[in-house]
Amino acid sequence: MESMNVLNSKYEPVIGLEIHAQMNTASKAFCGCSTDFHSSPNTNICPVCLGYPGALPALNEMLVDSILKMGIATSCRVREESIFARKNYFYPDLTKGYQITQFETPICHGGFLKINLKNNETKKIGITRIHMEEDAGKSIHDFHDDSSLIDFNRCGVPLIEIVSEPDMNSVDEATRFLQKIKQTLVYLEINDGNMEEGSLRCDANISVRIKGDKKLGTRTEIKNLNSFKNVSDAVSAEIKRQISLIESGEKVSYNTMTYNAKDKKTTATRSKEEAHDYRYFPEPDLVKVKVTKEKIENIKSILPELPEQKVMRYVTEFKLPSADAEEISHDKDFAGYFERVVSELKLKNENNYRTAGNILRTDVRKVLNDRKISISEFTVSAKVLAGLAESVTSGSISASASREVFNEILFGNTDDEQIKILENSLKKYSQVSDTGKIESLVKKILEENPEEVKRYKIGEKKLAGFFVGKIMQESKGKANPKIVNELLIKNLED
Amino acid sequence: MNSTPKSFSEINSGLNSRSLTCVKLVNSYLENIQSQKDLNVFINLFEEDALKRAVEIDGRLKAGTAGKLAGMVISVKDVISVKDKPLTCASKILSGYNASYNATVIDRLLEEDAIIIGKTNCDEFAMGSSNENSFYGPVKNPVDKTRVPGGSSGASAVSVASDMCLLSLGSETGGSIRQPASYCGITGLKMTYGRLSRYGLVAFASSFDSIGIFGNNSSDIAVLLEVIAGIDKMDSTSSNEPVKNYSAILKNNIDPAKVKIGYAKEYFEEGLDSDIKNGILLQLDKLKKEGFEIREISLPHSRYVIQTYYILTSAEASSNLSRYDGVRYGYRSQNSSSLEEMYINTRSEGFGEEVKRRIMLGTYVLSAGYYDAYYRKAQKVRRLIMNDFENAFKEVDFIVSPTTPTTAFKLGEKVDDPLSMYLNDIYTASVNLAGIPAISIPAGKDRNNLPFGLQIMGKKFDEAGLLAMWNEIKY
Ligand SMILES: [Zn+2]
Numbered sequence: 001m002e003s004m005n006v007l008n009s010k011y012e013p014v015i016g017l018e019i020h021a022q023m024n025t026a027s028k029a030f031c032g033c034s035t036d037f038h039s040s041p042n043t044n045i046c047p048v049c050l051g052y053p054g055a056l057p058a059l060n061e062m063l064v065d066s067i068l069k070m071g072i073a074t075s076c077r078v079r080e081e082s083i084f085a086r087k088n089y090f091y092p093d094l095t096k097g098y099q100i101t102q103f104e105t106p107i108c109h110g111g112f113l114k115i116n117l118k119n120n121e122t123k124k125i126g127i128t129r130i131h132m133e134e135d136a137g138k139s140i141h142d143f144h145d146d147s148s149l150i151d152f153n154r155c156g157v158p159l160i161e162i163v164s165e166p167d168m169n170s171v172d173e174a175t176r177f178l179q180k181i182k183q184t185l186v187y188l189e190i191n192d193g194n195m196e197e198g199s200l201r202c203d204a205n206i207s208v209r210i211k212g213d214k215k216l217g218t219r220t221e222i223k224n225l226n227s228f229k230n231v232s233d234a235v236s237a238e239i240k241r242q243i244s245l246i247e248s249g250e251k252v253s254y255n256t257m258t259y260n261a262k263d264k265k266t267t268a269t270r271s272k273e274e275a276h277d278y279r280y281f282p283e284p285d286l287v288k289v290k291v292t293k294e295k296i297e298n299i300k301s302i303l304p305e306l307p308e309q310k311v312m313r314y315v316t317e318f319k320l321p322s323a324d325a326e327e328i329s330h331d332k333d334f335a336g337y338f339e340r341v342v343s344e345l346k347l348k349n350e351n352n353y354r355t356a357g358n359i360l361r362t363d364v365r366k367v368l369n370d371r372k373i374s375i376s377e378f379t380v381s382a383k384v385l386a387g388l389a390e391s392v393t394s395g396s397i398s399a400s401a402s403r404e405v406f407n408e409i410l411f412g413n414t415d416d417e418q419i420k421i422l423e424n425s426l427k428k429y430s431q432v433s434d435t436g437k438i439e440s441l442v443k444k445i446l447e448e449n450p451e452e453v454k455r456y457k458i459g460e461k462k463l464a465g466f467f468v469g470k471i472m473q474e475s476k477g478k479a480n481p482k483i484v485n486e487l488l489i490k491n492l493e494d
Numbered sequence: 495m496n497s498t499p500k501s502f503s504e505i506n507s508g509l510n511s512r513s514l515t516c517v518k519l520v521n522s523y524l525e526n527i528q529s530q531k532d533l534n535v536f537i538n539l540f541e542e543d544a545l546k547r548a549v550e551i552d553g554r555l556k557a558g559t560a561g562k563l564a565g566m567v568i569s570v571k572d573v574i575s576v577k578d579k580p581l582t583c584a585s586k587i588l589s590g591y592n593a594s595y596n597a598t599v600i601d602r603l604l605e606e607d608a609i610i611i612g613k614t615n616c617d618e619f620a621m622g623s624s625n626e627n628s629f630y631g632p633v634k635n636p637v638d639k640t641r642v643p644g645g646s647s648g649a650s651a652v653s654v655a656s657d658m659c660l661l662s663l664g665s666e667t668g669g670s671i672r673q674p675a676s677y678c679g680i681t682g683l684k685m686t687y688g689r690l691s692r693y694g695l696v697a698f699a700s701s702f703d704s705i706g707i708f709g710n711n712s713s714d715i716a717v718l719l720e721v722i723a724g725i726d727k728m729d730s731t732s733s734n735e736p737v738k739n740y741s742a743i744l745k746n747n748i749d750p751a752k753v754k755i756g757y758a759k760e761y762f763e764e765g766l767d768s769d770i771k772n773g774i775l776l777q778l779d780k781l782k783k784e785g786f787e788i789r790e791i792s793l794p795h796s797r798y799v800i801q802t803y804y805i806l807t808s809a810e811a812s813s814n815l816s817r818y819d820g821v822r823y824g825y826r827s828q829n830s831s832s833l834e835e836m837y838i839n840t841r842s843e844g845f846g847e848e849v850k851r852r853i854m855l856g857t858y859v860l861s862a863g864y865y866d867a868y869y870r871k872a873q874k875v876r877r878l879i880m881n882d883f884e885n886a887f888k889e890v891d892f893i894v895s896p897t898t899p900t901t902a903f904k905l906g907e908k909v910d911d912p913l914s915m916y917l918n919d920i921y922t923a924s925v926n927l928a929g930i931p932a933i934s935i936p937a938g939k940d941r942n943n944l945p946f947g948l949q950i951m952g953k954k955f956d957e958a959g960l961l962a963m964w965n966e967i968k969y
C-alpha cells in the first residue's frame with residue numbers, strides 16, 4: 001500500500017457532524033424538574049419525566065428561546081410552525097419508551113457557520129437543521145455485578161441537535177467547526193460548552209472519495225464522541241480505515257461505529273440491516289410550536305454579541321491586530337476579563353489597549369495553562385492588571401520588568417494586597433530597569449563636578465561616596481544605589 | 495337495595511333539611527355496592543376513605559364551609575390517577591402500582607368536596623367494547639346479567655345505573671362512554687377534545703382520549719362539569735375556551751324553532767338493528783312535532799371511520815403503552831436472563847390479548863415502509879372526516895343518530911370475533927376522530943326489553959347544547 005501521505009492526497013474525506021448540546025435552562029424540557037447536574041441521583045424527578053401512567057409533557061418555553069438564539073446566530077430559517085415527534089425504542093433509561101424530539105419539521109433549518117482555516121481563509125459550513133429534543137437517563141452498569149442502576153436526573157433535560165451538511169473535508173475542519181459551534185453556544189449563554197460533563201456530545205458521519213469525484217462514498221457514523229481529542233482521533237482513524245478498505249479492493253458498508261480511545265480504532269456496532277426502526281410519528285401530547293415574527297425580532301434584539309462581532313469591535317474600537325482580537329475573543333469569559341481591564345484603564349488609548357491585550361495573551365494565558373484553571377478562577381483583579389498595563393505603556397517600567405511585576409502580583413490574595421504589591425514592585429523595577437535614566441543622572445553629576453572628578457581620577461577614591469550622594473539626591477531617592485555605584489564606577493574609570 | 499336520591503338537587507335539599515348526611519348517603523351506596531357484588535363493578539373500593547371524608551364534609555356542611563360538590567359521590571374509572579391509590583387500568587401489568595399524584599380533574603373535584611367511592615372496572619387500558627377485557631374479570635349488565643354492559647367504561651355506567659354513586663367519571667377514545675350508556679339505559683356525555691384536562695388520564699390514544707361523565711340528569715352533569723372543565727397547564731392539548739355556566743344555560747328552555755337537527759343517512763344503513771332504527775326515527779318524528787327543524791345531511795366519509803379509527807388509535811397506543819416495560823413500576827416477569835427477555839416476558843405476560851393485538855397493529859402501521867400507506871393516509875382521512883362535520887355543522891346545530899347498531903350482546907358472544915366487536919364503534923368513533931362532543935341518551939327498548947341510546951353530536955364546546963337537548967328527549 002502506498003504511504004498514508006500519498007493516499008491522503010489521493011482521497012478526500014467528507015465529514016458531517018451531529019452535535020447534541022444540552023441547553024442550560026433552569027428546568028427540564030417538558031416538566032418543572034431542575035436540570036442541576038450536581039444533584040444526588042434520582043432527586044430531580046417527577047411523574048412527567050419518569051413517564052408515570054397518565055402524566056403529560058408541557059413544553060418549557062425557555063427551550064424554544066434557547067434554540068431560536070442558536071438558529072438565528074447561525075443564519076437558519078425558522079419555521080413558524082413545527083411539531084414534536086416520538087422516536088420509539090426500548091431502553092431502561094428511556095422512561096416513556098420513546099424520546100420526544102423533532103423529526104420532519106425541525107424548528108430551525110438551512111443555516112451556516114464560518115470557520116477560519118489554517119491559511120487564514122474562511123469556509124462556510126452548512127447547517128442542515130437544528131431541532132429540540134429531550135435527554136435520556138443515565139445507566140450505571142459497573143456498580144453491582146448482577147444489576148444496573150439508573151439515574152433519571154438527566155431524563156428530560158433539554159437538548160438541541162445541530163446537524164451540519166457534509167461540508168468538512170479534513171479532520172482539522174471538523175474540529176474547527178465543532179470548536180466554532182461550542183464557541184457560539186457559549187457566547188449565546190445557552191450551553192456551558194463542557195464536553196467532559198456531557199453537555200456537548202458529537203456524532204460524526206464520514207465517507208471518503210477520490211479527490212475530484214462528485215459522488216459521495218458510502219458513509220459510516222461514529223456515535224457519542226465526548227471530547228475534542230476523541231473527535232479528531234476517531235475521525236482520522238475512520239478515514240484511515242475507509243481508505244485502507246478501498247485500497248485493498250473492498251467496499252465501505254453503511255455502519256454505525258464506536259470509537260475506542262485506548263487502541264484508537266473504530267469498530268462497527270450496527271449494520272444498516274440491524275438499524276432500529278424508530279417508528280417516528282407526531283407527538284400527540286404536545287401542540288404545534290408556533291413562532292411569531294415578533295418573537296424572532298425579540299430574540300434578535302436580546303442576542304448577545306457573537307464571536308465575529310466581538311473581533312470586529314476589538315479591531316475597530318480598540319485597534320487591536322485582528323489576530324490578537326481573535327485570540328482574546330476565542331473564549332467569551334476571557335474576552336469579558338479583557339473588557340473589564342479596558343474599563344479600568346485611566347487612559348483610554350490604543351497603546352494601553354494593546355498592552356493590556358498583550359499581557360492577557362501571554363502572561364495571563366500562561367498562568368491559566370500552568371495552573372489548568374479558567375479565567376473565572378484567575379485571582380488578579382482587572383483594576384490591578386490595568387495599572388500594570390499603564391505602567392508599561394507610560395514607560396515607567398519595561399516590558400520585561402512587567403512580567404516580573406506580574407509574577408509578584410500573583411502572590412497577592414486580596415485586591416488591596418495586589419495593589420500594594422503593584423505599587424511596591426513598580427518602585428523596585430523602575431529603579432532597576434531605568435539604567436538609561438540613572439546613567440544620564442550619573443553623567444550630569446560628573447559634568448557638574450569636574451574638580452572632584454579630577455581628584456578621584458588621581459586617586460581620591462573616597463569621593464565615590466560624594467558622587468553617590470549627589471546622584472541619589474538628584475533622583476529623589478528612587479535610583480537604585482547598586483546600579484548607581486556600578487554606573488558611576490564605569491563612567492569614572494573609562 | 496337502598497333507593498338513593500336520583501339527583502344532586504334532591505341530595506342538597508336532604509342535606510339542607512338535615513334529613514340526609516353524607517355519611518348516610520355513602521353508607522347507602524356502599525350497601526348497594528355490597529348487594530350487587532356479582533356485577534363486578536369496582537376494582538378498588540374506597541370504603542374507609544369515603545366514610546372518613548363524609549364525616550369531614552358533614553362537619554363542613556354544618557359550619558357552612560363545604561365546597562360546591564359536597565354530597566356528590568362519584569365513582570372513577572380505573573384509568574384515572576388518584577393519589578396514593580392503586581391505578582390498574584384493569585391490567586396485570588400495573589399490579590402493585592400506586593399513583594403518586596392526582597389527575598387534574600380529581601384535584602378539582604376533591605377541592606370542591608366531592609367524594610370518590612372507588613375505582614371502577616373497565617376494559618384493559620380502555621381497549622374494548624364489552625368490559626370483558628379486564629384482568630379483574632368481566633362486568634355484568636344490571637339490565638340482564640347474562641349480557642355485557644358495553645365498554646370500555648362499562649363498570650362506570652353500571653355504577654350509576656345501579657345506584658352505587660350519583661355520577662361516574664369514565665373515559666372515551668371511540669365511544670367508551672356513549673356505548674355503555676346506551677347498553678345500560680343511562681346517559682353518558684363525551685366532552686369536546688380539550689375541554690377536560692387529560693393530565694392523569696392514562697393514555698390510550700392521546701389525540702382521541704377524553705374524560706366523560708355518566709349521570710342521571712343534565713343539571714348534575716352541568717354542576718360537575720363547571721368544576722372540572724377548563725385549561726390546565728399540565729395538559730398542552732387542553733383548551734383555553736372559557737368554561738360556560740352550564741347550570742344557568744340549562745335553566746332556559748330551548749326554542750325548537752331556532753334549532754336545526756340533522757340526521758345523516760349514512761348512520762341508518764345496513765347493520766343497524768331495526769328496533770333501534772325505528773326507535774330513533776320515532777324520536778326524530780317527536781322532535782319534528784315539537785317544532786324542531788329536521789334536515790337530512792351527509793357525512794360522506796363515514797364508511798372510512800372504523801379503519802381510520804383503528805389505525806390511528808392503535809398507532810398511538812403502541813407508543814403510549816411502551817412505558818409499561820417492567821423497569822420502574824408494575825409487573826415484572828421474573829426469571830429472565832437478559833434485558834430483552836425481561837421486556838418480552840413482562841409485556842407478554844402483563845398485557846391481555848386485545849391490548850397486544852392493538853400494540854402489534856399500531857407498531858405495524860408505524861413501521862418503515864408502511865407508515866405512508868397506513869398512518870399518514872389515515873391522518874388525511876381523519877382530516878376529511880373532520881371536514882364532513884365542519885360542513886354539516888354549517889347547516890345544522892346538532893346531528894342525531896343511533897349510539898350503537900345493536901343492544902347489549904351476550905357475555906362471551908364476541909370475544910373471539912374482534913372485527914364484529916370493533917363494528918360496535920361505528921356510530922361513535924367518528925366523534926372522537928373529529929374531536930366534537932356527543933351524548934348518548936336513553937331512547938327506547940328493543941323486543942327483548944333491552945335499552946338503546948340516541949346519540950346527539952354537537953359543535954365543538956357546545957356541551958351546554960347537548961345537555962339542553964337531553965331535556966327534550968323523552969320516551
Ligand atoms: Zn420531571
